[in-house]
Amino acid sequence: MFDNDYNRQVERRQRIKKTTLVTGIDIGNDFNAVAYMHKEGNILDRHPILHNSREGFDKFVRITENLKKKHGMKDVLIGLEPTGHYWRKIAYFAMEQGYAVRFIKTTSIKHERELNESSSAKSDIKDAITLANLTREGKYIDTVIEDGVSRELRTLSKVREKLSRQSTGAKNTLHAVLDDYFPELKKLFHAMHTRGLWAVLETCPFPEDVLKCDQSAIADIITKASHSKIEGNKKAKALYLEAQTSIGLKRVGDADRYRLTVCLNDVKRTDRMLHEIKKEMTELLHQLPASKYLLSIPGVGPISAAIFLGELGNPVHFHRAKQIVKYAGYDPQESDSGKRIGRKVISKKGRWLLRKCLYLMSVRAVRLSKFFQKYYQRRLKTKNRFGQLLKKKEALCAVAIKLIKVIFALLRDKREFQDTVRFALAA
Helix, strand or coil: CHHHHHHHHHHHHHHCCCCEEEEEEECCCCEEEEEEECCCCCEEEEEEEEECCHHHHHHHHHHHHHHHHHHCCCEEEEEECCCCCCHHHHHHHHHHCCCEEEECCHHHHHHHHHHHCCCCCCCHHHHHHHHHHHHHCCCCECCCCCCCHHHHHHHHHHHHHHHHHHHHHHHHHHHHHHHHHCCCHHHHCCCCCCHHHHHHHHHCCCHHHHHHCCHHHHHHHHHHHHCCHHHHHHHHHHHHHHHHCCCCCCCCCHHHHHHHHHHHHHHHHHHHHHHHHHHHHHHHHCCCCCHHHHHCCCCCCHHHHHHHHHHHCCHHHCCCHHHHHHHHCCCEECCCECCECCCCEECCCCCHHHHHHHHHHHHHHHHHCHHHHHHHHHHHCCECCCCCECCHHHHHHHHHHHHHHHHHHHHHHCCCCCCCCCCCCCC
16 A cells, blocks of 8 residues: 555656646635745745735736746646635636646645754745645645536535534424423424424424314324325324323423424424435536446435535546545555554545445445345455454445445446446456
């Protein structure tokens, strides 16, 4: 693994020519620090402050083009640390000018700074020089910054993840409210997002409200929401009985009703937005030719495929399945020293949302696909380096790596998944 990483670093360094203007940009909110360097390491120019404004961006282009002309350069390679969201403006602007932009890991910057500086003093321009030097040495990530459908899918995936967390929080809050006032409702409705429960909470949310209503009226409310007359009559009867013996708080005031209304509206709002974003992601997904190959795998639905392709970007940038494994943070990491043998774990240094998506896809694939089910069972019988059988979570991580290899083969060969076929997977 170390040899492969070193060889790739050498390849990246060799791609930098004498006519390449190596640039390091230390990203900031209001302004950026920029340093220019020759392939051999000579500092050609430095600018501690270039503002994130139209004037600042135009000045950046003027300086860059003047240096290219002065030193006979033909192309520009920029290395930057993707700090928060600040990097996007300057990175996409630089790409529009025809400049190549690459990411550099935060850990690489920290280690390089410690090697080159005798003190712990830090400044923006020093970091820009460090970034330029790391770029010159090929110590950048090969990830290509995506635009178009892939970028939109990645953006929507992040928004959906945030909404999912908000939705879970809203449902938990509503659950707590029902615990106070009408805990028996949780036995009648299996989840906080059921339409029948919403209809009841909108019309007769508390036991005293239920007892004031006619049972047939409650049945009609539930039937209309759930589109099932049998279920409506059954739950209305049970609801009426539970309201008579409810252990919820008896004294209900306007503040309690307002609390319930706010919680219910939060659940409905996040649920509606999740449905809207699912529709938007599905429409974007079908614009990508690769989507049909992913959707052919049992357990991979439109949302999973959209998140995967959004986080991955254009698959043509990956030449080996192991690159995707590392990009997702599923590459094995060892910690051995002398006689001490450490446990192998996944590095978790890649894209966390891609890693989460692959794990959930693996869980579903094991349940729905014979191919992955058999592989999972084999991995459960495998022993680790300590002679212990793999745990279920470890076996699922192995399935995730296998899934990456299968997906890579499908995208490479442009074919759909066949559950009975043994795939010739790329290493």
